[in-house]
Amino acid sequence: MHDTELPLAPPGAATRPVYAVRPAGLEALRAALPATQAAYLRDAGFAAKPHELVLLPGADGIAGAVLGLGEDRSPHAFGELAYRLPLGAWRCEPGDFSPDAAVLGFCLGAYRFRAFKAPKREPALIAAEQASARATSLAAAMWMVRDLVNTPANLLGPAELADAALALAARHGATPYRVEGEALARDYPAVAAVGQGSARPPVVAGFSWRGSAASDDSPLVALCGKGVVFDSGGYDIKPADGMLRMKKDMGGAATVLGIARAVMRADLPLRLLVRVGCVENSISGHAMRPLDVIRTRRGLSVEVGNTDAEGRLVLADLLAEASDAKPALLIDCATLTGAARVALGPDVVPLFSNDDAWSEALLEAGRVEHDPLWRLPLWDGYDPWLDSSVADMNNVSAKSFAGAITAALFLRRFVAAGTPWVHLDIYAWNDTARPGKPEGGEAHALRAICAAIGRKLAATTENRNTPVT
Numbered sequence: 377m378h379d380t381e382l383p384l385a386p387p388g389a390a391t392r393p394v395y396a397v398r399p400a401g402l403e404a405l406r407a408a409l410p411a412t413q414a415a416y417l418r419d420a421g422f423a424a425k426p427h428e429l430v431l432l433p434g435a436d437g438i439a440g441a442v443l444g445l446g447e448d449r450s451p452h453a454f455g456e457l458a459y460r461l462p463l464g465a466w467r468c469e470p471g472d473f474s475p476d477a478a479v480l481g482f483c484l485g486a487y488r489f490r491a492f493k494a495p496k497r498e499p500a501l502i503a504a505e506q507a508s509a510r511a512t513s514l515a516a517a518m519w520m521v522r523d524l525v526n527t528p529a530n531l532l533g534p535a536e537l538a539d540a541a542l543a544l545a546a547r548h549g550a551t552p553y554r555v556e557g558e559a560l561a562r563d564y565p566a567v568a569a570v571g572q573g574s575a576r577p578p579v580v581a582g583f584s585w586r587g588s589a590a591s592d593d594s595p596l597v598a599l600c601g602k603g604v605v606f607d608s609g610g611y612d613i614k615p616a617d618g619m620l621r622m623k624k625d626m627g628g629a630a631t632v633l634g635i636a637r638a639v640m641r642a643d644l645p646l647r648l649l650v651r652v653g654c655v656e657n658s659i660s661g662h663a664m665r666p667l668d669v670i671r672t673r674r675g676l677s678v679e680v681g682n683t684d685a686e687g688r689l690v691l692a693d694l695l696a697e698a699s700d701a702k703p704a705l706l707i708d709c710a711t712l713t714g715a716a717r718v719a720l721g722p723d724v725v726p727l728f729s730n731d732d733a734w735s736e737a738l739l740e741a742g743r744v745e746h747d748p749l750w751r752l753p754l755w756d757g758y759d760p761w762l763d764s765s766v767a768d769m770n771n772v773s774a775k776s777f778a779g780a781i782t783a784a785l786f787l788r789r790f791v792a793a794g795t796p797w798v799h800l801d802i803y804a805w806n807d808t809a810r811p812g813k814p815e816g817g818e819a820h821a822l823r824a825i826c827a828a829i830g831r832k833l834a835a836t837t838e839n840r841n842t843p844v845t
Contacts, residue, residue, distance in 0.1 A: 382515055383458055383486040384479075385465035385501040393440040393469045394457065398447065399424040401472055405442070417442060426453060427811055429460055438462055445473060450746035451481030455812025458486035458499035467503040479507035483515035484812040489526040513641040514826065517634040518819040524630035525804050525817025529606035529623045534571065534654035537603050537626055538581035541652050544633055545583035548640040550648070555580045564653070564693040565671040566678065570686045571655035573610060573663025578655035580694070585636070589645040595705070595833045596647045598698035599636055602687045602710035603629030603654040610657050610683030611665055624817060625687070627804025628710035629654065634819050635707075638826045646833055649701055653690035657683070669767045673697060674790050679764040681772040687712050688783055689771060692790045699792035704833065705734060706797045707825060708787065715779030716801035719752070723803075725821045726752045728784035731796040734832070738798060741828035742821070749800070749824055752781060759785050800825075 385391060397405050402424045406414040413432045422430045428444030441461060445453050454477065457466070468478045479502055486499035504512055524532065524540060532540075538554055545552045556579045561568040564580050571578030586594065604625040608614060614622070629652035636650050664670065668680045670689070674696040678689065687710050698706055716726045725742075727749045729735040735751050742749040761773040761782055769789065773782040784799050791797045802820040809815040 391467040452812035454481030455485035461500040475506040476511035521634035521819035538579040550583035550585035574656035574658035582651040598703040599632040600694040601629030601632035677767040679767040742824035745823040747824040
């Protein structure tokens with residue numbers, strides 16, 4: 377969707393060099409530069425601190441630039457370059473850093489949401505020849521997620537979010553899936569209950585896909601995303617300031633679409649099942665009420681203790697369907713609880729799972745990719761807090777503690793036994809602009825998930841196809 381928009385210099389374009397350096401390599405860099413540039417760098421007091429930038433003079437103006445990295449190994453070390461370098465094409469000279477990280481960080485920092493307002497200036501361009509296709513594919517996937525999350529709710533309703541999922545499917549030869557109306561009320565009753573208060577009907581959309589080297593026996597990865605395009609809270613209405621960012625409540629759906637995009641672009645030897653519940657939690661005479669009892673696809677009844685805990689109801693039906701397909705891995709992403717932010721803040725994503733091996737794989741991928749995750753427990757002792765006297769369960773806990781944990785425990789009840797399952801309670805937003813992280817929508821956990829899937833399942837497939845001697 378966004379490959380042509382990434383700030384990549386065309387092959388063969390004339391470029392100026394960027395020397396990215398750490399303090400330990402500064403003396404060697406000075407020795408390698410022309411004498412006048414080395415002297416200029418010395419007199420400028422450059423110390424290779426993170427995001428420190430010096431433009432080097434040349435006979436015809438600016439001849440190059442030197443970027444300080446400090447000890448930052450993340451892509452975000454390069455996240456300010458697109459708008460701090462002069463316009464034109466630049467290349468990162470080889471150094472003590474990953475070329476993939478340089479290009480990815482440059483592209484992530486270049487992102488701006490352009491639908492209604494042009495940026496003050498265009499970004500500089502980066503030569504991508506030394507980076508892998510994976511780096512630019514991840515950047516494009518994250519741009520797609522950010523665009524979806526940043527789009528205002530009046531322009532991105534349930535139907536439009538579903539359209540985005542199906543458009544992605546069409547671009548990658550996937551088999552589309554869309555359910556609405558009476559069929560949705562029958563097959564996804566909890567999704568229908570959440571969306572019944574809005575004039576914009578709910579939709580469940582998604583697709584199935586398999587890599588070119590995949591077979592019927594290849595691992596199936598199921599991805600489910602909460603796609604609440606706007607969350608008023610329903611009758612348990614949010615305060616005004618609590619609604620200001622609720623266009624981002626579909627960030628889980630956007631993120632799983634971004635993951636699917638990256639997996640399909642990489643043509644991993646896997647099968648994908650993607651489902652997003654596209655719905656608006658609104659208020660009207662048709663909206664669900666506190667203490668209503670609703671049906672779910674799993675056949676379990678749920679008492680609505682709070683209409684603002686609607687995301688778990690949407691995911692309940694999706695998880696029931698996806699886990700019944702017996703995937704090798706089931707992941708859901710959702711902007712689910714404020715309690716997750718209280719516990720870990722906006723950047724660190726809480727991970728809940730019933731599978732230790734997948735938890736470790738994702739945590740390690742998060743460390744390698746600088747996309748942090750932190751495991752929280754599915755604490756069985758809190759499970760009775762979801763009991764109801766009139767239904768199989770309540771959608772909220774009877775206590776005010778451990779809100780992220782009890783939400784995960786609620787979801788676990790809809791996952792078929794024996795299914796390796798991971799739940800990620802993401803924020804999907806940057807409150808303030810930082811290097812590589814413009815203010816607005818964000819694709820939290822996308823890089824970690826893609827890396828873990830690629831390393832663990834692709835390796836499993838390769839081992840299965842290797843003759844045993």
